[in-house]
């Protein structure tokens with residue numbers, strides 16, 4: 352239950368420019384109706400909950416590899432309080448150290464004025480001559496939740512307080528020429544209060560769009576969603592009144608209960624065309640106890656094969672990256688498709704060796 356009406360803040364009333372923001376949102380929508388845009392969240396959502404501090408060089412390497420594998424929207428880090436999420440502390444080093452490819456986007460999370468101010472200071476020192484590389488980022492993501500309990504745990508304020516805090520941040524970011532994406536967490540289930548009211552998800556989504564977010568990502572943070580609950584939630588959010596077009600919402604599914612790929616396809620069947628995912632199924636929110644990683648990017652790409660949809664990202668290269676980063680972090684690769692493809696490659700390699708060795712059964716069977 353939200354503590355007070357979302358529209359009660361003066362900042363929000365001021366920011367109510369529905370038609371302008373909706374037009375901005377529509378302008379970014381991909382024209383091809385079967386194109387599925389993937390927002391690769393591995394370097395941010397994927398790493399933020401890792402216990403041991405990952406050096407910026409590894410994060411930079413990860414982002415560069417993802418770019419080379421064809422991912423063009425890669426969430427690169429967060430300008431949040433290092434006391435709350437220590438893992439994201441060196442995001443400034445990451446976004447200035449990574450190779451920036453023209454046309455790619457590297458959004459960073461910003462929770463408040465301080466985060467935006469730190470980012471704008473960094474961006475102001477970036478050379479802006481035509482020959483200089485693209486700026487470290489051109490996009491921020493602001494985030495809130497569908498329940499006060501989660502919002503308080505994650506950002507130390509209620510939902511309406513967070514919206515009031517974010518409205519001027521979004522306004523300033525837009526004035527500075529940044530794109531702004533929004534997140535709503537716990538859209539199905541809250542780890543503190545249980546089942547969520549989908550009308551609250553809709554209300555928060557609407558507020559973020561009215562502020563000027565070009566898109567709002569609906570986060571099943573806990574990963575308890577099922578195709579049935581995702582359908583009901585999305586149908587409530589995009590609703591029959593037609594005020595939130597499905598083109599401006601994205602799906603963000605964690606895979607705690609193994610239903611994330613099914614949830615992705617449910618979202619697609621309802622018209623959503625932007626999906627957040629993390630290579631190797633990395634991830635978890637520090638304030639969502641028990642939740643596991645995001646749906647693996649490899650699993651999303653694999654599941655779209657032989658369908659009417661198409662997307663970006665070279666599956667073989669993504670499988671390599673999933674393997675590499677999982678090894679690097681010393682954790683299990685959580686991508687089912689990734690593990691299956693690696694096993695398949697291994698079998699093929701052994702078969703080739705068998706052919707080369709002239710069918711030496713003993714040495715080959717030892718490798719299988």
Ligand SMILES: CC(C)(COP(=O)([O-])OP(=O)([O-])OC[C@H]1O[C@@H](n2cnc3c(N)ncnc32)[C@H](O)[C@@H]1OP(=O)([O-])[O-])[C@@H](O)C(=O)NCCC(=O)NCCSC(=O)C[C@@](C)(O)CC(=O)[O-]
Pocket residue numbers: 396399429430431432433434435436460462463465466467469494505506507534535536537570571572603635636637638
């Ligand atoms: C929002 C705050 C800052 C409020 O935290 P607070 O403690 O209420 O902040 P404050 O304003 O009272 O400031 C306290 C201290 O933090 C500093 N501070 C304050 N802000 C910043 C900043 N931006 N950058 C750097 N430092 C900052 C500030 O300067 C001060 O420093 P001190 O004077 O004590 O030395 C904090 O709660 C926070 O950073 N929360 C972020 C939590 C987070 O990152 N969670 C994970 C991301 S959300 C997610 O994963 C879900 C998602 C998006 O993936 C979708 C889904 O799956 O649902």
